[in-house]
Structure formats: structure tokens, C-alpha cells
Amino acid sequence: MTAPLDSIFAALADPTRRTILAMLLEDDMAVTDVAEPFEMSLAAISKHLSVLERAGLIAQEKRGRLKWCKLEPAALKAPSVWMQGFGQFDPVNLDDFERFLAAEIKFQSSDAEQEGS
Amino acid sequence: MTAPLDSIFAALADPTRRTILAMLLEDDMAVTDVAEPFEMSLAAISKHLSVLERAGLIAQEKRGRLKWCKLEPAALKAPSVWMQGFGQFDPVNLDDFERFLAAEIKFQSSDAEQEGS
């Protein structure tokens, strides 16, 4: 059921995909809206999304003509457990996380909007 | 100084490399001893080790004609922080980790020995 560590870590290794995950942290989004801030084709983003889905990191649900993407944070539990076995870190510092997001997300709260319902 | 998340996650995406990390969790090892349990060439393992080193996950130090590899667990802090930002998990359960290791390590405490000192 849970995807193997291989595909999860591989999915996380791409900066575009990590940025997508960060975007989805704020809200569910449709494919076109996910693609908007990036400078690559929609088809490329579509591929990235299916990599993320195969890794179990997101779920996609089609409603009408939109396909909604939502984060599946539970998928991160397995790799998180794996990693923490190697070094016991302090209780996670969320400020560190914010710094990561700031550094990685290029589009600064751009004009990507999504339609209600 | 700390390697970018790209290279860390990419390094972790390969099962051979994760197994190597698990081996080094028990003890520092020389390259040939690391390679012993695997069915691939020494050169291939050497490449894997340099991927791990570029990712900051291990350090290699040459002493005499042996090159010792040791874990650099601090390198996992960055990706760990990143991941935990997505889902707050329970304090890590070390039993889960043991299960991962058991599942991943194929060679069951095989005849890989390393020289003292």
C-alpha cells in the first residue's frame, strides 16, 4: 500500500516536485494552477504530478473537468522514520522548515489563483 | 556546506546506498568490506560511495591503503526537517526503524568482516 522508499525519495529529489508539494501544503490545487508558476510545459507538470502520485505523496481526484491534487502527508512517515533512525535530532524546529520553504519556492505568492468549488 | 536536498534525496533513493548506510550504522568500514555483500563490482560500489559522500551522508578518510567510510548522520537533519514540515508525526518509533532495516538488508549478518584498528 505505502509506496517503497525508492520511489518516495526519488520523487523528493526533484526541486520542481518539492515546490509543488509546498504549494499543496497551502491548499488543494487543480493541475493547470499547479503548473502556472513554472516555466515548463503543462505536460511536464502533469508528469511530475504522476510521479508524486505513484510515490503516494499526493492524491488526484477528477471533479468535472478539473483534476484536484491534494497532499498525502502520511506518505512521508515511512521515510521520516527511516531517516530518524540514523541520527536522533532535536524535536523538529518549525522555523527551520519555514526557511527551507522560503529558499525553495521561487514564485513569491504569485498570481496563481484557483477557482472555488 | 550542507549538501542540497536534491543530492541528499537522490542519494537516498537507491536501495544499495540505503543498505550501505545501514551497514555503516554498525561500524565504520573500508571500501572493499562495504562491497563484499553486494553482487556488483567494486567500481560500482566505489561510485555509490562517492554519491553518498557528495551528498554529505558519509565521510571517507584514507589511512594507509584503506579508505574508511563513516556515517555522517548530521546530513540527514536537513531533509528530516523538510519532511516533518509536511506532517507532524508521533515521536519516532524506533521499532519501526528496526523493521525497515530488517526488510532492506538482504545479507543477513553475513561473513563481511573488517580488520581491527
Place this chain on the structure above:
DNA sequence: ATGTTATTCAACCTTTTGGTTGAGGGTATG
């Protein structure tokens, strides 16, 4: 000096990855 062990380098090969474009299938909407 010669040989043996430890490790990497260089060249090569195949498969995977990340991107492109153009066509096409659904699903609204005028």
C-alpha cells in the same frame, strides 16, 4: 624489485529521467 591488495579512473553501454511538441479525449459553455 616484485608482487599483491586497495581503490579509482576512463571508456563504454543501457535504461531512466526530465523535458519538448502535437494530437486527442473529456467536459463545460456560448
Place this chain on the structure above:
DNA sequence: CATACCCTCAACCAAAAGGTTGAATAACAT
């Protein structure tokens, strides 16, 4: 109906990843 929008598929491409082999380098042993 016709048309526009949302998304994926298929074919293609270049570059990177993961492996091989054989030669090269470095250090110890005889």
C-alpha cells in the same frame, strides 16, 4: 452545434544514472 478549456498520451530527444570491464595509481609485503 461549435468552441474553448483541462489534462493526458505518444513520440521523440538529450542528459544523467547505474552498471560493466580493463588499465592506472598507491601502499604494503616478500
